[in-house]
Amino acid sequence: MSDYVYNLLKKHHSVRNFKKEVIPETHIKQLVEAGQSASTSSYLQTYSIIGINDPEIKMQLKEVSGQPYVVENGYLFVFIMDYYRHAIINENAEHDMATSFESAEGLLVGTIDATLAAQNIPATAEDMGYGIVYLGSLRNDVERVREILDLPEHTFPLFGMAMGIPADDENGSPKPRLPLEHVFHQNRYNHDKESQRQSLEAFDRTVSDYYSKRTNGKREETWSQQIAQFMSSKQRLDMLEQLNKAGFIKK
Ligand SMILES: Cc1cc2nc3c(=O)[nH]c(=O)nc-3n(C[C@H](O)[C@H](O)[C@H](O)COP(=O)(O)O)c2cc1C
Structure with missing residues (x-):
């Protein structure tokens, strides 16, 4: 092996x-x-x-x-x-x-x-x-x-x-990833919001430290902040129209 x-x-x-x-x-x-x-x-x-x-x-x-x-x-x-x-x-x-x-x-x-x-x-x-x-x-x-x-x-x-x-x-350099147990669910989906929140908070600290070290403190945003900013800016909302025009998603 x-x-x-x-x-x-x-x-x-x-x-x-x-x-x-x-x-x-x-x-x-x-x-x-x-x-x-x-x-x-x-x-x-x-x-x-x-x-x-x-x-x-x-x-x-x-x-x-x-x-x-x-x-x-x-x-x-x-x-x-x-x-x-x-x-x-x-x-x-x-x-x-x-x-x-x-x-x-x-x-x-x-x-x-x-x-x-x-x-x-x-x-x-x-x-x-x-x-x-x-x-x-x-x-x-x-x-x-x-x-x-x-x-x-x-x-x-x-x-x-x-x-x-x-x-x-x-x-x-390799960027940190979400904790394994946060993305890897055993047998059934883990709905427990409290444990999900705790892993997110831990990951937020990891990401903030990663950016801070790489940029000498110029960037310190957490992963949640980055994701919230990205996902609240409405991006490429014409995809359905473009897919339809190309012959997709008609059914
Ligand atoms: C489908 C897809 C599209 C992406 N598009 C862009 C892009 O347009 N410009 C860019 O700089 N990075 C792009 N990325 C790179 C991601 O930002 C990057 O993979 C992510 O931040 C994780 O970083 P890593 O690849 O260094 O691990 C894209 C990644 C994927 C998977």
């Missing part, structure tokens, strides 16, 4: 500052293969991965995300929920399949498949010496991303991932 993969995963932190070096195609191919090895719901494989090395396209996507590392990286991936190929099969199918991908279940399946494939990639990339950051910021303007990437109906851009060799002065 080895704890190699465990130790590798425990070292993860998002990297937002990369060297300019482009990731070689051989590595990109291996990374995508690693992604493809993930399980998929009923073997449906309801995702595509778009690899982006064209600086002009990166620039256009950066305008959507507002984040410099969408351009300044060694490679960029965009993960797409993709039923386009299933829609092609449907054209000649004996019985209509569309209900399946136009349903809420279809959305869950596509999102889960794409996410499982995506998450095999950082694990492999970090072992190769690369760093990554996911980019939900591409959903700031789904219509524009569809245009830039020429996405057809029955596809939806879920998130991006910037990758590269971490810059020499990149100084990220």
